[in-house]
Amino acid sequence: MNNEVTLLKGNEAIAYAAIRCGADAFFGYPITPQSEIIETLSLLKPWETTGMVVVQAESEVASINMVYGGAGAGKRVFTTSSSPGVALMQEGISFMAGSEIPGVIVNVQRGGPGLGTIQPSQSDYFQATRGGGNGDYNVIVLAPNSVQEMADFMDLAFTLAFRYRNPAMILSDGVIGQMMEKVVLPEQKPRRTEEQIRKECPWATIGRTKDRQPNILTSLELKPEIMEARNIHLQEKYAIIREKEVRYETINCEDSDYLIVAFGSAARISEKSMEIARGKGEKVGLFRPITLWPFPERQLAEIAKGKKGILVAEINAGQMVEDVRLAINGAVPVEHFGRLGGIVPDPQEIVEALETKMMRK
Amino acid sequence: MTENDIISPENLVYKKPELMNDTPMHYCPGCSHGVVHKLIAEIIEEMGMEEKTVGVSPVGCAVFAYRYLDIDWQEAAHGRAPALATAIKRLWPDRLVFTYQGDGDLACIGTAETIHALNRGEHIAIIFINNAIYGMTGGQMAPTTLIGQKTSTCPYGRDPELHGYPLNITEIASTLRGTCYVSRQSVDTVGSILKAKKAIRKAFEASMKGLGSSLVEIVSTCNSGWKLSPAEANEWMREKMFKEYVKGDLKDTTNLK
Numbered sequence: 001m002n003n004e005v006t007l008l009k010g011n012e013a014i015a016y017a018a019i020r021c022g023a024d025a026f027f028g029y030p031i032t033p034q035s036e037i038i039e040t041l042s043l044l045k046p047w048e049t050t051g052m053v054v055v056q057a058e059s060e061v062a063s064i065n066m067v068y069g070g071a072g073a074g075k076r077v078f079t080t081s082s083s084p085g086v087a088l089m090q091e092g093i094s095f096m097a098g099s100e101i102p103g104v105i106v107n108v109q110r111g112g113p114g115l116g117t118i119q120p121s122q123s124d125y126f127q128a129t130r131g132g133g134n135g136d137y138n139v140i141v142l143a144p145n146s147v148q149e150m151a152d153f154m155d156l157a158f159t160l161a162f163r164y165r166n167p168a169m170i171l172s173d174g175v176i177g178q179m180m181e182k183v184v185l186p187e188q189k190p191r192r193t194e195e196q197i198r199k200e201c202p203w204a205t206i207g208r209t210k211d212r213q214p215n216i217l218t219s220l221e222l223k224p225e226i227m228e229a230r231n232i233h234l235q236e237k238y239a240i241i242r243e244k245e246v247r248y249e250t251i252n253c254e255d256s257d258y259l260i261v262a263f264g265s266a267a268r269i270s271e272k273s274m275e276i277a278r279g280k281g282e283k284v285g286l287f288r289p290i291t292l293w294p295f296p297e298r299q300l301a302e303i304a305k306g307k308k309g310i311l312v313a314e315i316n317a318g319q320m321v322e323d324v325r326l327a328i329n330g331a332v333p334v335e336h337f338g339r340l341g342g343i344v345p346d347p348q349e350i351v352e353a354l355e356t357k358m359m360r361k
Numbered sequence: 362m363t364e365n366d367i368i369s370p371e372n373l374v375y376k377k378p379e380l381m382n383d384t385p386m387h388y389c390p391g392c393s394h395g396v397v398h399k400l401i402a403e404i405i406e407e408m409g410m411e412e413k414t415v416g417v418s419p420v421g422c423a424v425f426a427y428r429y430l431d432i433d434w435q436e437a438a439h440g441r442a443p444a445l446a447t448a449i450k451r452l453w454p455d456r457l458v459f460t461y462q463g464d465g466d467l468a469c470i471g472t473a474e475t476i477h478a479l480n481r482g483e484h485i486a487i488i489f490i491n492n493a494i495y496g497m498t499g500g501q502m503a504p505t506t507l508i509g510q511k512t513s514t515c516p517y518g519r520d521p522e523l524h525g526y527p528l529n530i531t532e533i534a535s536t537l538r539g540t541c542y543v544s545r546q547s548v549d550t551v552g553s554i555l556k557a558k559k560a561i562r563k564a565f566e567a568s569m570k571g572l573g574s575s576l577v578e579i580v581s582t583c584n585s586g587w588k589l590s591p592a593e594a595n596e597w598m599r600e601k602m603f604k605e606y607v608k609g610d611l612k613d614t615t616n617l618k
Contacts, residue, residue, distance in 0.1 A: 024452055025448065025451065025452055027448060053448075053451045053452060055447070055448075055451065055481075057444070057477075058473050058474070058477035059473060061441070061444075061473070061474075062441070062444040062447075062473065062474050062477065063444075065437065065438060065441035065444035065445055065448075065474070066444045066445070066447055066448040067448070068435070068437070068438075068441075068444075068445055068448075069417070069435060069437075069444060069445030069446060069447065069448035069449045070448030070449065070451070070452045072435045072445070072449070073415065073435075073448070073449045073452055073453055075452045077448065077452075091438055092438060092441070095437075095438045099435075099436070205415050205433035205434065205435050205449070206415065206433065206453055206456065207412045207413040207414060207415065207432075207433055207453075207456055208411070208412060208431065208432055208433045209412050210412070213431075214427070214430075214431050214432055214433050214434065215433045215434075216427045216433070216434045216435075216436070217434070217435045217436060218418075218427065218434075218435075218436030219436070220424060220436055
């Protein structure tokens, strides 16, 4: 068991973890605040060790379509970007969902809209959890709150993507991407052999052998009856994912009067807010969705029973709060606190929001 | 002589390539796509690459190319085929990977993907069908539409003042250091079909030998879009298209026959 502790940025951890979990290729385009990922990969030269391919593409549009091509050929392929770049990728992500191609996208979010800012934000929650591109589809979304989870979620994202033949996204942000923390990297796994890929991915386009029909990866179908059936198949798959893949963390929820619901870096900050509030004698717990889609709606509704109020703390204008309100369905008052434009809230601000929006109301 | 005597193997002079299935094609009678599909199927068989080929089809008239050739296919988003092919080939270097794209797909919305894949020298072959029009969507102006040519979005003829000039992307490709073979052909006569086949074969072989990227443009007819009979379309192509899009090898550093 590898338990060597190293000190890495979140972005660097993504690069190291990807090589170690047997990724076959990275395709990406530089953008702040995540360029360390492609820089680290380029410095580590994994093509000389594990054989992993690293290509700097001409755009994010090309990057995601390279992911489509490579993952469609059965390989563990990923790309990384930040908000404006991920916006450009939405076409490719929608095509991957429609063609049922597994691949991993890492979004180290920055503030928007438009070119926005290079400072951290969580304002791509809607884009990530609502599909983002055209059509009825969902992407599996994991939200790390530490450098350790950046490393751990790489392999998990690939596993989920291939388990369900669906794109999976790690929705991080500039805080997690840029901060340095202790991290234990995963064990080095070998890349899969052609034999393993043929077995695990019978749908992969790697050359038609005589014993099977051609494999065709496409999202196109002009007959509406067939297209509806394909959509129903996707929806059934999403229902299974909703049932089986919800992940979340609870801290001090059982004995609490109030809940903070937060994900990613906002959850990390909220842990401190919870401590401060508890120091003042207020019973506050933290509910942290780890999968943003599927959202832990039933779990949250159950835990929220009998609470006096829920504060959703986000680094955006109020996005996940909609999912929280849908889950809670009016049973408990739900308020939102957020900072915008690249401002990262202080733990004290969240405590004050708890007091003014919930406790003293 | 009975019919069975006539169709005996020793009398066989021509047959449909086995990779071509019997699915009825959606292409209009008179269109060049069917001939180019057949050439690709023949070449893959002649190279013995039936089990090691991955095609990437475009958005446009050839969007359903995957229905007709019994190889593995990926269907790309509009213009993105060279990006898909880049990844497939990098990850499976012993596979034959080609894209099949029209002028709107390759020379308009996918210009960046096309030029950068070629300039990186990816070991892929790009087959480019240039019929100077958007056929699938009903005959709109393409980047390769000729000056004066009428389409549904330039109904008074392409006017450079309004619409800019025809984009000659094959010439651009020939200037890129990543390309090893760039050629422009047509399939309007038996002779030109044989030349086109030779060009596509060279592009495929160059990709397997890792010599660089290749682009073979096939100047093609779209008699439906041009609103001409198939015979008239061939005439129009020879008279007008070949002047703007001059046939022949634009670049060949392969040393392949």
